Each structure stands twice: as structure tokens, then as C-alpha cells.
Amino acid sequence: xxxxxxxxxxxxxxxxxxxxxxxxxxxxxxxxxxxxxxxxxxxxxxxxxxxxxxxxxxxxxxxxxxxxxxxxxxxxxxxxxxxxxxxxxxxxxxxxxxxxxxxxxxxxxxxxxxxxxxxxxxxxxxxxxxxxx
Amino acid sequence: xxxxxxxxxxxxxxxxxxxxxxxxxxxxxxxxxxxxxxxxxxxxxxxxxxxxxxxxxxxxxxxxxxxxxxxxxxxxxxxxxxxxxxxxxxxxxxxxxxxxxxxxxxxxxxxxxxxxxxxxxxxxxxxxxxxxxxxxxxxxxxxxxxxxxxxxxxxxxxxxxxxxxxxxxxxxxxxxxxxxxxxxxxxxxxxxxxxxxxxxxxxxxxxxxxxxxxxxxxxxxxxxxxxxxxxxxxxxxxxxxxxxxxxxxxxxxxxxxxxxxxxxxxxxxxxxxxxxxxxxxxxxxxxxxxxxxxxxxxxxxxxxxxxxxxxxxxxxxxxxxxxxxxxxxxxxxxxxxxxxxxxxxxxxxxxxxxxxxxxxxxxxxxxxxxxxxxxxxxxxxxxxxxxxxxxxxxxxxxxxxxxxxxxxxxxxxxxxxxxxxxxxxxxxxxxxxxxxxxxxxxxxxxxxxxx
Numbered sequence: 001x002x003x004x005x006x007x008x009x010x011x012x013x014x015x016x017x018x019x020x021x022x023x024x025x026x027x028x029x030x031x032x033x034x035x036x037x038x039x040x041x042x043x044x045x046x047x048x049x050x051x052x053x054x055x056x057x058x059x060x061x062x063x064x065x066x067x068x069x070x071x072x073x074x075x076x077x078x079x080x081x082x083x084x085x086x087x088x089x090x091x092x093x094x095x096x097x098x099x100x101x102x103x104x105x106x107x108x109x110x111x112x113x114x115x116x117x118x119x120x121x122x123x124x125x126x127x128x129x130x131x132x133x
Numbered sequence: 134x135x136x137x138x139x140x141x142x143x144x145x146x147x148x149x150x151x152x153x154x155x156x157x158x159x160x161x162x163x164x165x166x167x168x169x170x171x172x173x174x175x176x177x178x179x180x181x182x183x184x185x186x187x188x189x190x191x192x193x194x195x196x197x198x199x200x201x202x203x204x205x206x207x208x209x210x211x212x213x214x215x216x217x218x219x220x221x222x223x224x225x226x227x228x229x230x231x232x233x234x235x236x237x238x239x240x241x242x243x244x245x246x247x248x249x250x251x252x253x254x255x256x257x258x259x260x261x262x263x264x265x266x267x268x269x270x271x272x273x274x275x276x277x278x279x280x281x282x283x284x285x286x287x288x289x290x291x292x293x294x295x296x297x298x299x300x301x302x303x304x305x306x307x308x309x310x311x312x313x314x315x316x317x318x319x320x321x322x323x324x325x326x327x328x329x330x331x332x333x334x335x336x337x338x339x340x341x342x343x344x345x346x347x348x349x350x351x352x353x354x355x356x357x358x359x360x361x362x363x364x365x366x367x368x369x370x371x372x373x374x375x376x377x378x379x380x381x382x383x384x385x386x387x388x389x390x391x392x393x394x395x396x397x398x399x400x401x402x403x404x405x406x407x408x409x410x411x412x413x414x415x416x417x418x419x420x421x422x423x424x425x426x427x428x429x430x431x432x433x434x435x436x437x438x439x440x441x442x443x444x445x446x447x448x449x450x451x452x453x454x455x456x457x458x459x460x461x462x463x464x465x466x467x468x469x470x471x472x473x474x475x476x477x478x479x480x481x482x483x484x485x486x487x488x489x490x491x492x493x494x495x496x497x498x499x500x501x502x503x504x505x506x507x508x509x510x511x512x513x514x515x516x517x518x519x520x521x522x523x524x525x526x527x528x529x530x531x532x533x534x535x536x537x538x539x540x541x542x543x544x545x546x547x548x549x550x551x552x553x554x555x556x557x558x559x560x561x562x563x564x565x566x567x568x569x570x571x572x573x574x575x576x577x578x579x580x581x582x583x584x
Contacts, residue, residue: 007335007339008331008334008335010331010332010335010336014548014549015331015332015549033548048340050336050340051184051194053182053183053184053196054182054312054313055182055283055284055287057287070285070286070287071284071285071286071287073182073196073197073198073284075182075184075196075199082340085312086312089312089313089314103198103199103202121182121196121198121199122179122198122199122201122202123202132147132169132172132173132174132215132217133174133205133208133209133215
């Protein structure tokens with residue numbers, strides 16, 4: 001059952017101390033200084049959402065690890081429930097990518113049925129050559 | 134005979150500051166040579182895989198590598214050449230510019246230029262610099278090194294980690310290591326307040342139930358060959374360990390997030406004056422140091438908490454370097470900036486009033502002001518118009534007690550101010566006036582909380 005919650009707002013550097021009190025199906029927020037903080041506070045009380053960034057393994061065409069760029073950074077396409085983040089890490093652990101990769105490419109579609117994709121956050125040129133750009 | 138390369142401008146460092154400087158310099162008509170120690174451009178952003186970059190500059194929440202991609206695309210489009218895996222071993226002033234000795238796989242090269250932009254970033258404080266002495270077992274890493282291992286190399290530094298210091302990289306690594314299955318025993322911070330941003334304390338520690346121990350520090354590292362544990366203790370209000378509070382914490386890794394220091398070895402060798410507080414070169418609003426022809430930007434000037442501001446300073450440094458290289462620069466008229474009580478640091482330290490335009494200031498307070506304060510900038514021309522220029526200059530140099538009673542340039546009430554969070558405001562350099570002895574920054578806590 002819903003209960004009173006207290007947390008620090010992270011929308012801006014001010015860091016307001018928010019209090020969320022159950023109010024029917026939602027929460028009423030106090031302690032906020034702006035509308036963005038109130039909106040964030042309701043979401044945080046109902047279900048905290050976070051983005052997720054991590055890395056995946058980069059393999060060469062023969063299946064061995066890339067020596068020059070062994071990991072590719074990846075990001076979630078949108079926020080996902082904080083409570084599912086550790087489970088998501090296990091699902092992402094199995095992903096391997098092969099060059100070339102372009103930033104924005106989907107490396108894992110519909111993570112755990114959440115409607116969130118994991119996207120490449122960097123590009124990998126073909127082969128092991130790279131001009132540094 | 135060593136190989137000699139002649140160019141209008143050189144940018145030292147290919148991170149976000151250097152790439153912005155090189156791009157804006159090239160866009161102003163002088164394609165500079167970027168000299169970078171690593172094999173890929175992008176600097177520290179390459180290993181900062183978390184998001185939150187670019188909110189100011191691009192109004193988007195980017196990861197570090199994504200922000201770096203934009204920097205590299207801009208530099209490539211501007212036609213900026215880069216010498217990678219190249220180390221500058223010495224720099225000296227010549228009759229018409231600078232001569233740099235560079236070492237890379239191709240051997241030793243001399244690079245000659247008219248404008249020199251220092252975009253060398255900063256370095257992490259190490260265990261030796263925070264007085265952790267004794268054995269040197271494996272398993273003691275700075276947070277940035279741990280970040281490189283995990284995010285770039287795909288290696289885990291250990292299985293059970295203690296983090297000393299609550300700087301942002303330490304907080305971010307606490308989360309990152311937890312996500313990778315490493316047990317983070319806790320974060321210990323010697324000060325009574327976290328050093329990192331409030332939002333990082335929330336989303337990196339609270340989200341994962343990682344304890345933050347304030348007013349506590351690591352007093353000893355145990356283990357031969359490999360870390361076996363650390364001793365932690367609470368500290369008193371003078372940051373001294375309190376006898377009787379020591380406890381041993383088993384761990385195989387100690388990660389340090391205990392501060393960043395601008396890297397300015399080459400600046401020192403060129404006699405560029407350094408600010409003892411920021412530990413970077415003193416600059417005007419165009420990022421020109423007090424040494425003619427030497428420009429500086431990004432974390433080499435002062436440690437920023439947003440890369441967006443690093444890029445902004447790079448843009449300014451690049452434009453100025455291009456003007457200097459083409460001989461279009463006018464003589465400067467520098468007015469010193471005096472930051473009064475309550476400020477930890479303020480950049481720029483001088484405003485050049487010869488060309489008008491805008492001057493953007495960045496400042497940090499020296500204490501947490503939860504109710505904020507009124508921050509003002511005003512021109513001090515207190516020595517009077519009738520006195521000789523030399524006497525006025527001396528008065529300004531001694532005028533640390535000066536108050537902002539002169540012409541107002543800027544005033545704003547900040548609702549909350551914390552040392553980890555750098556604030557920014559802009560003044561009209563054209564409004565400073567030729568009679569100015571100084572620009573005085575004041576911070577009034579009594580004016581807090583209104584408006």
C-alpha cells in the first residue's frame with residue numbers, strides 16, 4: 001500500500017527536500033520549488049525511472065575480442081524502472097557487437113519487454129584501423 | 134636535423150576544450166594543429182559512459198562518448214589536423230611565437246607557431262597527495278583509472294571496493310562498479326558535506342543503497358602484494374582522525390576520488406602566471422593568459438563540473454588564438470577582478486575592456502549556502518579621476534577590502550549555492566569604463582532568500 005516518502009529532488013542543483021503523501025491513485029508533493037520538481041516527485045514516488053548506460057563486448061570477425069576497442073558504450077533509448085536495472089545488466093551482458101557500428105544503432109531491441117532499446121553510444125570503424133577522429 | 138612543422142596556431146590537448154578551441158580557431162580562418170597524447174581524440178569523455186553531458190550546449194542528455202562524437206565531427210568538418218600519440222616534451226618562446234619539441238613514433242619534431250592554446254585538462258590527486266603512506270599493495274586506484282579499466286578495457290579492478298572521497302567520479306564509479314557486480318562497501322568523505330553534485334549522491338549512492346560516511350576517512354591501507362583491507366576513522370571538525378573510532382574494513386580495492394588539479398607544467402615553463410586558488414593560468418574573458426600569445430581553456434584553467442562550460446571556454450580561446458595568429462589582435466586593457474569574502478574562486482581573473490563584448494564569469498562559493506545569497510559585480514573606480522594612473526593601479530592591487538560601491542555591472546539572487554556547483558553570469562565588458570581600477574565581486578548572505 002502507498003506510504004509517505006521523502007527524497008531529494010534531482011531536477012536542478014537546488015536539491016529540494018520533497019515529501020510525497022499518498023493522494024488517491026497518485027501522490028501529492030510538498031517541499032518543491034517548481035512545477036518540474038512536482039512532476040518529477042510524483043513519478044519518483046510512484047515508480048522511479050532512470051536511464052541506463054553500460055558497455056558491451058566488441059568481437060572481431062573471427063569471434064575473438066577486439067584488442068584496440070574491447071568495449072562499446074551503450075545507452076538506453078529512454079528511462080526505465082530503477083527496480084529493473086540490475087536485471088537489465090544481466091540481459092545486456094550477453095550482447096556482442098562486431099564492427100562497423102554507428103552511434104545510435106540498436107544493439108539490443110526491447111530490453112526485457114520494457115519497450116526500451118539499448119543503443120550504441122559511440123561508433124566503431126570497420127576493422128582495427130581508426131584515424132583517431 | 135629534426136623535422137620542423139610551421140603553423141599559425143597549436144592546440145595542446147584533444148579533449149573537449151582542445152577540440153572546441155581547434156574548431157573555433159579553424160572556423161575563424163586559422164586551421165591549428167592539435168597535439169594529443171592518446172591515440173584517439175575526445176579526452177576523458179571517451180571513458181565517461183554515463184549521461185548528463187550537453188544539457189546546456191545541446192539541450193540534450195548525452196553520454197560522454199556521444200558528446201565527444203559531436204566535438205570530433207565539428208573538428209573534422211573544420212579541417213583540423215591532429216598529431217596523435219604525440220607528447221610535447223618542452224616549449225619555449227621565440228622572437229615571433231613559440232617552439233615546441235614533440236616526441237612520437239616518427240621521432241622528434243619541432244613545431245613552430247604564433248598562438249599556443251593550452252587545453253591540457255587536469256590530473257587526479259593520488260594517494261601520495263592525500264597522505265596515505267605505508268605499503269604500496271596493488272589495488273589502490275584513482276577513480277578515473279578505475280573508470281578507464283571498467284569502461285574502456287572491460288576489466289574489473291576488484292571484488293570488494295572502498296571509495297575514499299565523494300567527488301563526482303567516485304560517486305559515478307560507485308554506481309558503475311555496483312552495476313558490474315562489484316560490492317561497494319561504502320564511500321568515505323573527510324568533510325561534513327559531499328564533494329560531488331547532490332544529484333549524483335542520490336542517483337549513484339541512494340539508488341543502490343551504498344552508504345556515504347561523512348566526516349570519515351581512510352587512515353591506513355593493509356596488505357602486501359594486494360590490498361586486504363583499510364582502516365577508517367571518524368574525524369573531528371579540524372579533519373583529524375578521532376582516537377577510538379578506528380575500524381578495519383576488509384576489501385581488495387581502494388578507489389580514490391579526492392580532487393582534480395589543472396595540468397600546467399608547460400604553462401610554468403613558459404612563465405605563464407598561475408592563480409594559486411584555481412591552480413590554472415590567470416586569464417581574461419577571451420581566455421588569453423597574462424603571457425601574450427598563450428591561451429588556455431577547459432579544466433587546465435579551473436576544474437569545471439560541466440563539459441558544456443569547458444567547450445564554451447574552448448570556443449573563446451580558439452577565436453582569440455586565431456586573431457592573435459593573424460596579427461589582428463589589438464593591445465589589451467586589462468582590469469583585475471577582485472572576488473570578495475565568500476568566494477572560493479572566480480574566473481576570469483581579468484577583463485579586457487579594449488573590445489567591449491560580453492565577459493562570462495564562473496565562480497564557486499567557499500561554503501554551503503542553503504538559502505543562497507545576492508551576488509554582485511561592480512566597477513571600483515574609487516581612487517578618483519584626478520590621481521595618476523600608477524597610483525590607481527597600486528590602489529587596485531591592494532584593494533582586497535574594496536566593496537562594490539561603484540557602477541553596478543550585475544546583480545542576482547541565487548536561491549542556493551554550494552561549492553561543488555559552479556555558477557555562471559555574464560557582464561557587459563563595454564560598460565566597465567576606462568577609469569576602472571577593478572571589478573569587484575561581492576556575495577551578500579543577508580540578501581538571501583528573497584525574490
